[in-house]
Amino acid sequence: MLKMLSFLYKYRIAAVAALLMMLIELTVEITQPYFIAKIIDDGIRQDDISVVWLWGGVLTVSTALAFACGIASSFFAAHASLGLSYDLREKLYRKVQSFSYSVFNRFAAPSLITRLTADVNQVQDLVFMSLRFMTRVPLVVIGSILMALIVNVKLGLLLVLTVPPLFVFVVWMTRKAIRMFHLVQQRLDNVNGVIQENLIGIRLIRVFVRMANEIGRFGATSGKLMQDSVRVLRLTESTMPFIFLLMNAGIIAVLWFGRQDISTGSATVGEVVAVVNYSLRTIGALSVLSWLVVVYSRSSASAERVQEVLAAEDGMEAAAAGQSAQNACPIEGAVEFDKVSFEYETSELAVLSDISFQTYPGERIAIIGATGSGKSSLIQLIPRLYEPREGAVRVDGTDVRQLNPFALRGAIGYVPQEITLFSGTVRENIAWGREDATMEEVMEAARQAQIHETIGSLSDGYHTMLGQRGVNLSGGQKQRLMIARALIRRPAILILDDSTSALDVRTEAALLEELKMLSCTTFIITQKISSTSSADLILLLDEGRLIAQGKHEELMQTSELYRRIYQSQYGEVAAHA
Numbered sequence: 001m002l003k004m005l006s007f008l009y010k011y012r013i014a015a016v017a018a019l020l021m022m023l024i025e026l027t028v029e030i031t032q033p034y035f036i037a038k039i040i041d042d043g044i045r046q047d048d049i050s051v052v053w054l055w056g057g058v059l060t061v062s063t064a065l066a067f068a069c070g071i072a073s074s075f076f077a078a079h080a081s082l083g084l085s086y087d088l089r090e091k092l093y094r095k096v097q098s099f100s101y102s103v104f105n106r107f108a109a110p111s112l113i114t115r116l117t118a119d120v121n122q123v124q125d126l127v128f129m130s131l132r133f134m135t136r137v138p139l140v141v142i143g144s145i146l147m148a149l150i151v152n153v154k155l156g157l158l159l160v161l162t163v164p165p166l167f168v169f170v171v172w173m174t175r176k177a178i179r180m181f182h183l184v185q186q187r188l189d190n191v192n193g194v195i196q197e198n199l200i201g202i203r204l205i206r207v208f209v210r211m212a213n214e215i216g217r218f219g220a221t222s223g224k225l226m227q228d229s230v231r232v233l234r235l236t237e238s239t240m241p242f243i244f245l246l247m248n249a250g251i252i253a254v255l256w257f258g259r260q261d262i263s264t265g266s267a268t269v270g271e272v273v274a275v276v277n278y279s280l281r282t283i284g285a286l287s288v289l290s291w292l293v294v295v296y297s298r299s300s301a302s303a304e305r306v307q308e309v310l311a312a313e314d315g316m317e318a319a320a321a322g323q324s325a326q327n328a329c330p331i332e333g334a335v336e337f338d339k340v341s342f343e344y345e346t347s348e349l350a351v352l353s354d355i356s357f358q359t360y361p362g363e364r365i366a367i368i369g370a371t372g373s374g375k376s377s378l379i380q381l382i383p384r385l386y387e388p389r390e391g392a393v394r395v396d397g398t399d400v401r402q403l404n405p406f407a408l409r410g411a412i413g414y415v416p417q418e419i420t421l422f423s424g425t426v427r428e429n430i431a432w433g434r435e436d437a438t439m440e441e442v443m444e445a446a447r448q449a450q451i452h453e454t455i456g457s458l459s460d461g462y463h464t465m466l467g468q469r470g471v472n473l474s475g476g477q478k479q480r481l482m483i484a485r486a487l488i489r490r491p492a493i494l495i496l497d498d499s500t501s502a503l504d505v506r507t508e509a510a511l512l513e514e515l516k517m518l519s520c521t522t523f524i525i526t527q528k529i530s531s532t533s534s535a536d537l538i539l540l541l542d543e544g545r546l547i548a549q550g551k552h553e554e555l556m557q558t559s560e561l562y563r564r565i566y567q568s569q570y571g572e573v574a575a576h577a
């Protein structure tokens with residue numbers, strides 16, 4: 001939590017002003033019962049109306065002053081807390097942008113969304129509360145007790161006796177509540193996760209008529225959030241009755257002993273009224289405390305979650321810090337895998353085992369294999385989205401871990417398996433690959449990706465707005481748009497992860513023909529023999545092992561599995577032809 005406060009430094013003037021205004025407001029408020037005692041003892045009881053007017057006037061002016069200071073304090077506190085949350089959110093966002101893929105996966109998208117929104121809001125609330133009330137509550141309590149002691153020591157001491165049990169109770173409560181709020185925020189992550197999956201998969205859910213199941217799944221996740229929220233609120237709600245019980249006992253004691261002291265002459269009516277008034281003010285301040293316990297516990301849990309993101313160590317990206325793509329050597333596109341083995345952080349299972357192959361600039365490499373055989377995992381090692389556990393991936397003879405990641409990724413055009421388009425125009429989506437691309441270059445990339453003519457038939461051509469994730473395009477159109485976006489970068493290495501699956505045979509052939517003319521090294525993950533037959537190198541994967549490599553003719557001779565795949569697509573006769 002303290003680390004979060006470093007973000008307040010930029011807004012220190014507003015924060016100090018908020019505290020200062022609050023202190024004036026507080027001082028004025030605390031002296032008011034003293035003025036009331038004066039009105040009663042020196043004015044009303046002495047029958048002196050001029051004293052009543054004098055202290056009444058002071059009371060009215062001080063109330064107006066306290067009111068004005070309260071408003072000013074809120075204004076400055078809001079300025080400081082909103083500024084802090086803006087900066088914090090921006091810093092978190094930048095941090096998340098810099099995450100390597102594996103660190104990103106460690107947190108998971110729904111949790112990052114909660115941390116960047118709800119958790120930052122909690123920290124913002126806490127800063128506002130701290131400036132407005134957190135310091136005010138102890139000051140009101142201490143100030144009221146001191147003033148009560150000044151007015152009448154014996155009666156004031158009764159107020160002091162209530163403090164130790166209250167302190168122990170609040171510390172115990174806060175500790176317990178922080179642990180419970182951690183769980184509540186995790187439940188919120190889960191709810192966000194279900195919503196996200198549901199909205200992304202809405203089409204599938206409709207077609208599979210899974211609406212009722214999805215509503216049930218959401219209800220169950222949301223129900224757990226509610227249950228845990230209720231549990232923690234039930235706990236914190238008990239703060240208030242406990243405070244009231246304790247303080248009311250204190251007031252009864254003040255009235256009981258005060259009556260005796262008035263009759264013996266060791267206390268005046270004004271003093272008893274003032275001490276009761278100070279007790280009531282202490283109750284008022286402490287009733288805010290029950291609410292502050294909730295805010296503080298919840299915000300502490302949130303602050304820890306935010307801090308986890310800020311403190312996440314990312315060795316892979318740390319190496320990139322301070323480097324820029326500008327002064328790195330241009331990449332030619334030779335890729336080598338040298339005894340590479342790999343597994344994901346989240347699982348012990350070997351995804352790739354002992355993979356070795358060598359490619360040269362400008363070659364076309366087809367990767368083929370059963371689903372789950374490790375094709376996507378293999379190509380993700382080239383832009384260093386993940387790092388191998390053993391062995392090395394080299395580009396132009398240099399281990400990718402030694403290459404400037406910006407320069408490496410700047411030289412790669414990557415078309416992932418899942419559709420990733422953004423809301424915006426067709427032109428913006430293609431130029432997303434290279435912001436400074438001219439309209440001619442956008443059109444050239446579209447032509448190469450065999451999508452130029454289709455774009456021409458859209459209502460506004462290149463200026464047609466795409467819905468979120470490109471909902472108003474067909475699967476094949478989306479794939480080609482993503483290929484155009486990769487080509488506009490003029491990459492040295494092009495990676496197509498099953499990106500031609502939705503293309504008809506003729507369009508795919510035209511695309512492959514076009515790719516041949518480009519000088520980049522092209523990796524194509526595919527299930528179709530039509531895409532592999534003209535490749536310079538075919539890599540055949542099976543359960544994470546590279547079981548065969550070579551050209552089509554070689555594999556037809558040497559690999560039983562490759563022949564079987566061929567037969568399944570072209571028939572027995574063709575295989576023996």
Ligand SMILES: Nc1ncnc2c1ncn2[C@@H]1O[C@H](COP(=O)(O)OP(=O)(O)OP(=O)(O)O)[C@@H](O)[C@H]1O
Pocket residue numbers: 105344346347351369370371372373374375376377378417
């Ligand atoms: N992010 C991940 N975390 C953990 N395991 C993963 C992850 N991604 C993939 N895997 C596992 O790695 C193995 C290889 O997956 P990969 O996606 O590389 O296969 P693939 O050959 O590309 O499959 P497909 O043709 O179906 O796309 C699978 O067993 C899969 O369950």
